[in-house]
Amino acid sequence: MTRRIISPCVGLCSTTVGDDVCRGCQRHADEIRDWPTYAFEERDCRLAELDALRVAAAGELLRVVDADMLKAQLERHRIRHRDDQPPLSQAVELLRVGRDRINDLSRYGLEAVGKGRRLSPAELHAELVPRLMAEAEARRQASV
Numbered sequence: 359m360t361r362r363i364i365s366p367c368v369g370l371c372s373t374t375v376g377d378d379v380c381r382g383c384q385r386h387a388d389e390i391r392d393w394p395t396y397a398f399e400e401r402d403c404r405l406a407e408l409d410a411l412r413v414a415a416a417g418e419l420l421r422v423v424d425a426d427m428l429k430a431q432l433e434r435h436r437i438r439h440r441d442d443q444p445p446l447s448q449a450v451e452l453l454r455v456g457r458d459r460i461n462d463l464s465r466y467g468l469e470a471v472g473k474g475r476r477l478s479p480a481e482l483h484a485e486l487v488p489r490l491m492a493e494a495e496a497r498r499q500a501s502v
Contacts, residue, residue: 367383370383389501
């Protein structure tokens with residue numbers, strides 16, 4: 359039985375414009391290039407690392423209070439996610455896609471925490487992006 363190749367790509371690859379780390383999926387350029395050659399176990403390991411990176415970056419700003427509601431909204435709005443993806447990592451995808459259309463995080467099973475409490479979803483995403491990039495760059499440096 360063959361297994362489908364799963365990729366964290368979200369179709370916003372900033373490595374094509376010179377970034378060493380993609381702003382969309384947080385993979386480094388070499389990792390994007392080599393992704394199809396990785397064994398399934400290696401991809402699974404790297405997906406888990408990327409999920410942990412997103413959870414670490416988002417955890418200071420956001421909390422998932424209802425994972426089922428979050429998943430239902432992701433499916434309703436056809437936002438790309440994986441079933442085995444941690445809910446907080448899924449929440450990062452939701453903010454990436456819906457940050458300008460979301461008015462009430464609680465309708466998505468989310469709650470802003472800490473510094474995130476006083477931010478709109480768009481501002482939350484803007485605060486989150488540099489955190490994601492810093493975590494991704496640290497991950498890239500650790501792999502060198």
